[in-house]
Amino acid sequence: MSKTLIIAEHDGSNLNPSTAKCASCAAAIGQDFDILVMGSSVNAIAEQAAAIDGAAGVTVVDAENLANPLAVNHAAEVVALAESYSHILGPSTTYGRDLMPRIAALLGVNQVSDISTVEGSHHFTRPIYAGNAIVDVHAPENVTVVATVRVASWKAAGNSGSAAIETRSASAPASANTRYVGLEAGGGERPDLQSAPRVVSAGRAMASEENFEMVYELADLIGAGVGASRAAVDAGYCPNDMQVGQTGKIIAPDLYIAFGISGAIQHITGIKDAGTIVAVNKDADAPIFEVADIGLVADLFTVIPEMKQLLS
Amino acid sequence: MKILVGIKRVIDYNVRIRVKSDASGVETDGVKMSINPFDEIALEEALRIREAGLAEEVIVVSLGGNECQQQLRTGLAMGADRAIQVDTAEDLQPLTIARTFLKVIEKEQPGLVLLGKQAIDGDNSQTAQMLAALWDRPQATFVSQMNMSGESVTVVREVDAGLETIEVDLPAVISVDLRLNEPRFVKLPDIMKAKRKPLEVIALDELGVAPENNLEVSKYSPPPVRAKGILVEDTAQLVTELKTRGLV
Numbered sequence A: 001m002s003k004t005l006i007i008a009e010h011d012g013s014n015l016n017p018s019t020a021k022c023a024s025c026a027a028a029i030g031q032d033f034d035i036l037v038m039g040s041s042v043n044a045i046a047e048q049a050a051a052i053d054g055a056a057g058v059t060v061v062d063a064e065n066l067a068n069p070l071a072v073n074h075a076a077e078v079v080a081l082a083e084s085y086s087h088i089l090g091p092s093t094t095y096g097r098d099l100m101p102r103i104a105a106l107l108g109v110n111q112v113s114d115i116s117t118v119e120g121s122h123h124f125t126r127p128i129y130a131g132n133a134i135v136d137v138h139a140p141e142n143v144t145v146v147a148t149v150r151v152a153s154w155k156a157a158g159n160s161g162s163a164a165i166e167t168r169s170a171s172a173p174a175s176a177n178t179r180y181v182g183l184e185a186g187g188g189e190r191p192d193l194q195s196a197p198r199v200v201s202a203g204r205a206m207a208s209e210e211n212f213e214m215v216y217e218l219a220d221l222i223g224a225g226v227g228a229s230r231a232a233v234d235a236g237y238c239p240n241d242m243q244v245g246q247t248g249k250i251i252a253p254d255l256y257i258a259f260g261i262s263g264a265i266q267h268i269t270g271i272k273d274a275g276t277i278v279a280v281n282k283d284a285d286a287p288i289f290e291v292a293d294i295g296l297v298a299d300l301f302t303v304i305p306e307m308k309q310l311l312s
Numbered sequence B: 001m002k003i004l005v006g007i008k009r010v011i012d013y014n015v016r017i018r019v020k021s022d023a024s025g026v027e028t029d030g031v032k033m034s035i036n037p038f039d040e041i042a043l044e045e046a047l048r049i050r051e052a053g054l055a056e057e058v059i060v061v062s063l064g065g066n067e068c069q070q071q072l073r074t075g076l077a078m079g080a081d082r083a084i085q086v087d088t089a090e091d092l093q094p095l096t097i098a099r100t101f102l103k104v105i106e107k108e109q110p111g112l113v114l115l116g117k118q119a120i121d122g123d124n125s126q127t128a129q130m131l132a133a134l135w136d137r138p139q140a141t142f143v144s145q146m147n148m149s150g151e152s153v154t155v156v157r158e159v160d161a162g163l164e165t166i167e168v169d170l171p172a173v174i175s176v177d178l179r180l181n182e183p184r185f186v187k188l189p190d191i192m193k194a195k196r197k198p199l200e201v202i203a204l205d206e207l208g209v210a211p212e213n214n215l216e217v218s219k220y221s222p223p224p225v226r227a228k229g230i231l232v233e234d235t236a237q238l239v240t241e242l243k244t245r246g247l248v
Helices: A018-029 A043-050 A071-084 A094-107 A212-221 A230-234 A300-311 B037-051 B066-078 B094-108 B127-135 B188-194 B235-244
Strands: A004-007 A033-039 A055-062 A087-091 A111-115 A117-120 A123-128 A133-138 A145-149 A164-168 A178-185 A198-202 A225-228 A255-259 A276-281 A294-297 B002-006 B009-011 B033-035 B057-064 B082-087 B112-116 B139-149 B152-159 B162-169 B172-176 B199-203 B216-221 B230-232
Touching: A004 A018, A004 A071, A004 A094, A018 A033, A018 A087, A018 A117, A018 A145, A033 A043, A033 A071, A043 A055, A043 A164, A071 A094, A071 B127, A071 B139, A087 A094, A094 A111, A094 A145, A094 B094, A094 B127, A094 B139, A094 B152, A111 A123, A198 A212, A212 A225, A212 A300, A225 A230, A255 A300, A276 A300, A276 B235, A294 B235, A300 B235, B002 B037, B002 B094, B009 B066, B033 B037, B033 B066, B037 B057, B037 B066, B037 B112, B037 B139, B037 B172, B057 B066, B057 B094, B066 B082, B066 B188, B066 B199, B082 B094, B094 B127, B112 B127, B127 B139, B127 B172, B139 B162, B152 B172, B162 B172, B230 B235
Parallel strands: A004 A033, A004 A087, A033 A055, A055 A164, A087 A145, A111 A145, A198 A225, A198 A255, A255 A276, A276 A294, A294 B230, B002 B057, B002 B112, B057 B082, B082 B199, B112 B172, B139 B172
Antiparallel strands: A117 A123, A123 A133, A133 B216, A178 B162, B009 B033, B139 B152, B152 B162
C-alpha cells in the first residue's frame, strides 16, 4: 500500500516539466511511484510520462471531459484511484494548487503545500510567510498524504525510463455546473518561466509596454524567459503570466537578471532559489541588492542596450 | 442573494517576519495585524456586487479569538452588513476551516462565497478549494475578473499559461487574485458606523466541528541566507562577469 501517485500536468500536447520535478520529490520519499495522466487523446503525453526515470507505471484516464483542466472533474478521477496509494503528489503550479486541496478535502485530510525538502516519508519542510520562515511539517501516518511539490525546489528527473502504460475509463461523470470557456495564452513562444535556465525580468521602471520590447530582445539574445514584477503587470506593461513572486510564479533559473526591480519581499520569495541573481537598479539602496550575487547601480535604459551590443 | 466573505487576521504584509529564537513560531509581539490582503479584495468585490443590485447582504466571517473582531470591524467599516466570529483559541488548519465555513453556509444559505486565493501567513492556498469540494459546489480559483449573469458567473482565472475563462453555476466558491479590484479606503465616519453593526459570536464547538488529521509543525527556521554578492562598475564588467561564470 506504500506507493506514491503523481498527478501529471500537461497542455494537451506536452507534459509539463513540473511532472518530472514531482518525480524527484517522489523518489526522495523513497517508495515506488506511478504517474496519472488525465485528458483526452493523451497517448503521446503518457509516453513522455512513462520515460520519467523511476516511474513504476503510468495510468491514463482518457475521457473527453478531462481534456480541460477543471479541478472538479480531475479530482473525482484521482479520488477513485486514491485507495491504492499512501501519498498523492501534484505540482505547486496553478493547476496543482487548484486541484490538490479538492482531493485532500474529499479524502478528509489536510494538505501539505509546497514541499521543499523530504526529511522522511511523512516529514517535509515547506516555506511560509513568503519564504521568510521554513517549517518542518509532519503529516499523520494513518491517512493519505496529499501534497503539492514546490517545483522550484526540485530538479527534473531524467527521461530514460520505460514504465508500462495502463489505460482506464473515467469513473465519474463530467460536472454539469462548471464549464470551461477558453484560455488566452499570454507569454508566446519564449522559454517557459518555470523551467527556463535563464530569466530576464523587469519592473515598473520600464515605464511602458513599448519599453518592455528591449527586455524581450535581450532575453531572445541569450535564450531567456521573461518575467516581471507585480508592479509592471499591474501597470499593464506585460501579461499576468509573467509575474514572479509570492503570488505569481516561484522560479529557480540558473541566471536571473532583474532590471529596475526594487525587490519587495513578495518578489524576492519568487527568485530565492535562483543560481545567480543579477540586479540592475538606479537606486543603490534598493533591497534587491541584498540578495543579488552581482549588482550594478545604473540606469537600465543605458545598460540594456549596452548588454545587447556586447552579447550579440 | 447573500454573499459570504472570509476574513483572516494576519501579520501585515509590510512587516518583516522574524522567526523566534526558540524555533516555536514567528514573532507576533507588538506586530501590526491586518486583514489578509486577498480577503480585502474578496470583500471589495462582494460590496461592488451588492452595490450593483445583484446581492442584498454581505456577511464577513472570521475564525479566531476575540482579537479577530478588529478585522471584522474593519470589514464592517468597508461596508459589510454584518459579521460572524467563530470563536476558537486554536490555530485551525484549512480542512477544519473549510468544514467550519460549511456549517456557517448551512445556516446562512449564501448564493456566493468569496475568499482570498491564499493567506499571506501560511501561504497554503487550500481553503476555497476544500470548501467547494465539501459543499459539492463549483470552485473558481485565482480569479481576476468576474461577471455575474443570473444563475451563473463567468470568471477569468490567472493561471500559469495565461488567462483562463470558466463559467460556474451559483452557488459557488470563488477565490480572488490581486488584480480583481482595488479595495476602497475606510473613512472615519464608517468606522463609527461599523461599531453599531451586528457582530455575532459562535463558539466552534457549537457548530460541531472538531479538528482532525492535523499536520504537526515541529520547528520554525529562518530561511537560508544567500552569500554576499559583488558590485560591478559598468555594463562591460557585468557582461565579463557573466561570461567568466559561464552564465551567458
